[in-house]
Amino acid sequence: MMLGGAFIKDRRTPVYLGIGGLLAILAACAVELKTGRPLLVIDVKDMLHANSFNLTFIMVALGCTLLYFLLNGRDFEKVGPHVSEYFALIFFILCGVSIVATFNTLLMLFLGIEIISIPLYILTGSDKRNLKSNEAALKYFLMGSFSTGIMLLGIAFMYGGNVMGTFFINNMNLGSGPMPALIGVGLVLLMVSMSFKVSAAPFHFWTPDVYDGAPTVFTSFMASIVKVASFFAFVRLFESAFGTLQSQWQTLVAVITAATLIIGNLTAVFQQSVKRMLAYSSIAQAGFMLLALFALNDTAKEGLVLYAAAYSLATIGLFAVLVKMKDYTVDGFNGLSKQQPLLALTVTIFLLSLTGIPLTAGFQAKFYMLWAAIQNGHHFWLVILAVLCAAISAYYYFRIIQAMYFRENSETVMNEWDITPSFKYLLLITAVLIIVLGIFPNLVIDWLHY
Amino acid sequence: MNNVLQLVWLIPVLPLLGFLINGLGRKHLSKGLSGLIGSGTVLGSLVISILVFLSVKNGNTPVIHYFDFINAGSLKIGFDFQVDQLSSLFLLIITGVGFLIHVYSTSYMHEEEPKDFAKYFAYLNLFVFSMLLLVMGANYVIMFIGWEGVGLCSYLLIGFWFRNNNYNNAAKKAFVMNRIGDLGFLLAVFWLINKTGTTDFQGVFAGISKLTTTDITGITLLLFVGATGKSAQIPLYTWLPDAMAGPTPVSALIHAATMVTAGIYMIARSNILYSMAPVTQAVVAIVGLSTAILAATIALRQNDIKKVLAYSTVSQLGYMFLGLGVGAYTGAVFHVMTHAFFKALLFLGAGSVIHAMSGEQDMRNMGGLKKYMGITHLTFLLGCLAIAGMPPFAGFFSKDEILAAVYAKNPVLWGIGVAGAMMTAFYMFRLYAMTFLGKFRGTHEQEHHLHESPMAITIPLMVLTLLSVVGGWVGIPEALMKGGHHFAEFLAPVFAQSDAITVKHTMTHSTEYMLMIVSVSLALVTLVYAWMKFSKYEKTDKEETGIGKVLENKWYVDELYQTMITRPIQFMSKYFNEVLERKGIDGFVNGVGKAVNYGSRQVRLLQSGQVGAYVLLMVLGILVLFIIQLFL
């Protein structure tokens, strides 16, 4: 049964149309999940394959995007005059996100990732007068293409290595015996390129520079939705194609995860710029999400959806505030609680969620990850490492909280005129969502069980 | 008579009430009232004690259970009182001497402000309460409660004048040294609990068969450690002389008559255990004797009137332990009683002198007080005779009984003991002569001020003198009077069990006569010598030299402790504080943070900004992954 991808058509421009479209798709997804019947069927020749897992994820992604638009819609104008183009590009990316969430063949994976990447290169460089933005775009582009090359080589080997001679990931029939050499090479190369996309160490080097250089509004999108989408692709690929061989590549994932956790968390500690710090923290969070790949069981998948929601919400919220800041350094947050108590409160909740403090969605997400990893039963040291790194993460997240609450600042730290009441309430809603998800994660997970 | 036993709980509770009233109402009570409450409650206890004593004499020795104190798992400790010969005797001593001292204090402390006066009596009452608890407890835990309680009161009373930091230091020293002993006591109690499952005296003594020799020796030694703390024996005796910082009646009550004898009480109470542990007995005897001699030598060269008395107390306590060590429990307890009488008398007399001298305590500034203070002088002289062991005063009988028992066990010890007795006679009469004889060496102002003390002071003196004189007659040795030892008869049930197992050294009466004559005559000689020598004492500025200086400085024991124990501990704690804690443990904890920071700085450098470097690192990463995948 082929479930249609009613949602992969793109919508062009005006903001309201975009938001309306998003809502429509969101509703369609929800109905489809609830009833199990698609609204609109397109024969996709099994190249895309939707199930409750990736549909739920798409819902999460769409919901987050909606929130993202609502929070940041006005800030697009600051980047440049081509607002409608930016919207278009973001919708293209969303299209790519949907593809990578539902792909069933390596070709669609490749196309989906490219559809995500190419607009991203552009968005990164969209602040044309800003040298940092230029530099980030070029770096991103060069390294992204390089990783594309690696991915293609990997795909080629996969193609050559499976006896069925197919690109369909569920038809490869790799069995569970020792894997053929060609498959082995392909697997490593695919893992490398996917690690690059999710910015796992040691293939993460583009992340800080690009996140830092790109206009903040777009960094927000990149760091949240795009990132978790790549994760979905990663997990989906390795689950469908290599799930039976898990024991043979688990060590690799463990190594990558460990490296990611260590490098991400360690480097974030010393950052002065909050934006850059968040870039590193996103690497660190990626390390945690990699635990899902490492474990690759039902718990992991549930957790990944939860993580996607928790992480995206918090990141979008944080960046939305960051956009309004005058100074991106940690000291720039000094005294925020005095000037904007509500914003400070929401930022605190976002940070607590990222740290993984109970009663926030971030805790539930991390909890699921740890649960999954322990359930998996191998490489227990990784779990310990993960929690130690989580403790380190508290160190840098709390620096912002300290700056906001315990330090004084006489100057205004935000562009006051920019902060509308609706913005505040939206942020508050985001924060409340995080807490609600922290108390009732079932709100998300239930969707997986329809 | 059972009616009386129902009142037993009142004995400690009355002073406690006094404490509460005086303590809580100290701002509102007049001096007279608080003095009345303080003395009255003790008097009440005394009356009941006498009734109880009479009841006990008739053979009523019950254990009275009030309520469960600690009741957890196998550990069952009741709040029980035991009334028997030993405790009723101590009750009498405590309440009796205590009452006299309360009365004495009403006058002695009269210059204090009303609230301090009330506070003083509150403390004093609290002390009596604790002491009563100590002797009445039917198990080691209740005893320990009293045991620590008296330590606390001693601390509070020594530091009564808390403006003076020397006094505070002395108080602290007393408390800490006591605590060292208390630890031994506690450990012994735990040992008992561990082996016999109970702390009741009766239970422990009944279950003594469960204990091995090691157990008994260990327990008794630990208990003895406790006793050395409380009763100021080597090595924990140094607090007692310092404790003279407190008001003189306190010294009389706590540091002479009652608290310091707690150790003797405890060992006497546990006599069965000790009788079964010969090793411990030997230790007790040797420690006691050494203390007696050491303290006596120090007392020879002290010039502070109270210090002399203090060392003399230590010395006398040493004799008591010597007695306990050779199994002469009755003798030791007898000596406790007589000592309580004459030492209280001496202290109170000294207090009277100090009172007259407006606080002056240095004997070199006294002299010739005989003509100013008739009653004090006379009572003091009798007290000195009693302590020096002159017949027929109380001290003679009790000391003689101990020495006789020692001789029976080991003549060498006896010899040393007699030497100690000679020294006692010497320093006591040095004290007497320097204070009362010769001519006055103080300032004119003091001389002008000299007077006999008021009635509240002299009456207790006289009562105590009476007791010092006749107190010994309840225990006249067999050799002098057949059946004269009522005291031993009375206590016999308490020591029956241990008497049954100890080997009796019987001595002929002639030997006993000989011993008495030798010791008394030697003491007499030294007494006279001291009298002659110091009645014409003149103040000199000459520094003591040689052994004299060592004695004057108390064998430098305090300094020794300072270097051997206090300093190293101080050093250790300083080292821990400054090095181990800051640089070691906290340093490590912070070091982890620093390491993370350092690591962060280093890892950060990987992010060089160069695309080429990034790609190179990526390729290296790929290589590593391949190698892991292929070869691992």
Place this chain on the structure above:
Amino acid sequence: MEIKYYIGLAVALFCIGVAGVLTRRNAIIIFMCIELMLNAVNVLLVAFSKMHALSALGKAMPSVVSDGQLFVFFIMVVAAAEVSVGLAIIVMMYRNVHAVDVNFLNRLKN
């Protein structure tokens, strides 16, 4: 020909491309090296598709035979798109800093 020669050729080309990326500083040349890598993959894919075609003759797998080549087609499509965007970015960079030297890109670091 045995497939291993094609594999060797493709991997060699690919690695030359990688080495080029690593050794050169000119962004355009780096980009060209990446194109070289893609072409190496193309060769490999075509070779594999021929290999599968051979083995598919005996089995009934009609759909798989042209998969590899179509994939190559899509790679070319994507490469074209990438080139357009990539060159645009390089040109933009050049306009701003008048250089295409990647070592020049070091404002963002640490």
Place this chain on the structure above:
Amino acid sequence: MSITEILFWFLTAMALGSAIMVITSRSPVHSVLWLIVTFFAISGHYIMMNAQFLAIVNIIVYAGAIMVLFLFVVMLMNLNAESEPQKNRMLQFAGLLAGGCLFLVILASLMKATETSSMVQLGSGNEGLIKNLGKALFNDYVIPFEISSVLFLSAMIGAVLIGKKEKAEHDGN
């Protein structure tokens, strides 16, 4: 050695040689030209494998359009050999070494594989013909085909967005 084999080795040598020239040429223009040579060699391989369509596309789109674009950009920027200062020798060496190692490691991991001796049939087969490819493309591959339109659309928008000179830029400067 049959003629196909000779041809194979010739084309291979040509491809590799020119590829090496691409990365070693000092002048960017030369690099572009050498790359075109490489593409021709690769197209030769395609033809040998009877993938005519790809061979043609490769030459037209790659060697023709794309590389010309490259050349155009290179010329536009007026880059020449001197404009590129040499990289740090160490880094260069490390890069070469890394590339070489990658090659060796991948080959080494394939060493023991048995399937590498499968044959590739040269000069026959019809799956590479335009007719067959077209059929497959518009039947089975219609979705990716459609999606690539999105890709192109975004690339177009992007190129325009990035490439356009901003008015503000002029005003600003």
Place this chain on the structure above:
Amino acid sequence: MQNLGIRFPDLLIWFPLIAGLACFIMRDEKKSRAWALFSSFITLGISVASWLNAGNPELNGLTFSYEWLKYSGVNFAVSLDGMGRLLTGLTAIAFPVIFISTYRNSYKNASVFFGLMLLAQSGLMGVFCATDALLFYFFWELALIPVYFLCSRWGGEKRIQATFKFFIYTFTGSLLMLVGIIYVYLHTVPTAFSEHSFSMRAFHAALLSPTEQNWLFWLFFIAFAIKMPVFPFHTWQPDTYEQAPAATTMVLSGIMVKMGLFAVIRWLLPVFPLAVVHFDKAVIILSVIGMIYASLLAMKQDDLKRLVAYSSIAHIGLMSAAIFTLKEVGMQGVMFQMFSHGINIIGMWIIIELLERQTGIRKISELGGVAHKAPVLTIMLVVIALANIALPLTNAFVGEFMMFSSLFSYNVWIATIAGISIILAAVYTLNMVQKVFYGETVPVTALIRDIAWHEKFILAVLVLIIFVLGVFPKPVIDLTLESVKAALTRFS
């Protein structure tokens, strides 16, 4: 009441939580202060009611729990047993005491301050009531976060650093515990309702091999050891106590450190009995080293707060050692002492706070002669200090006696060495009393006034508790009998 389905543990958790949230809304300092005090009294009332209804299993939540997280088998399971009742009681008593004793302090953003305090109370109640492991972890953290903010916002000069260290330290520990919790969870026996469960009963029955128990033990124990704190995990404590605002310090030292001990008894002993037997000596030795070490350090402290902090470490060391003797007597002693120590140390802090508020000084060397000016304060202090060094007839004596007794039967030498701390405790406590309260007054203390009636009242209540429990400890000992037996069932 039964019909309403209201259970005491629920009330104890939710009431402070709601009261705290309500407090945030108030703007007025006086109002929020009064509200906090009022609500803490209500909580106390609830607690008292729960003591009175101890025999009713339904009201104490023993019979029923709400499902919370369906897929992971987490239930909102809270109940009160003897130990829980004891410690919730302590918490309920402590908060009014704290609020009254610091009633004169004024805070910036008072409503937030009191709100956070009440949240912390709710978290603490939750820790003591939770019978579901994950719920327990939730509350464990929930108690920490408000305290972090309280300390960082209203603390002393170096508050941020000190608190941060404290936070990271405990957070690390609790994360390790989380790993352990999940691991045990995955080894619980499947039941008809769910595959695995976080419930306490399921944890007790978890199938764990000796090796697993051994390392899981440390994952849990480190978390608890940091909280208690046991040597050598203690270094956060003096700094934090020194820097935290008085009210928070009281919460921290009076109640929060008990969380660690409580958790050991509730979650460590019954879940990993084999490991406990395996490592008991190690823990005891660590604890005893800590006792001596902390006592020695306390001797050298010049800051009152640090002194009390180190003395607290020594006391906690004894408690943790006593727990691991695995004897009923010792365990009862720990129970008793948890309560007593809470009361005593809060009393200590109140006095230090009173001193500091009047003089602005905590340095022992700069104070002196307070007794002349503030005799009531001094008396209270002396009583509490004496209780702190476990003088007989004070509450601490009972607990310490039982614990030492248990330790002695465990090992003579360890008990002897531990006993040295009794002596050292006397040394540093009396030193402090002497230097601060005795001697001649110094200029800073010359103007001190004696304490006000409400402070007097509070201290008198504490002193009364000290003596009543010291003389008649039976009610409290009986209260925890069942819990102790339950904790030790797997060792008999």
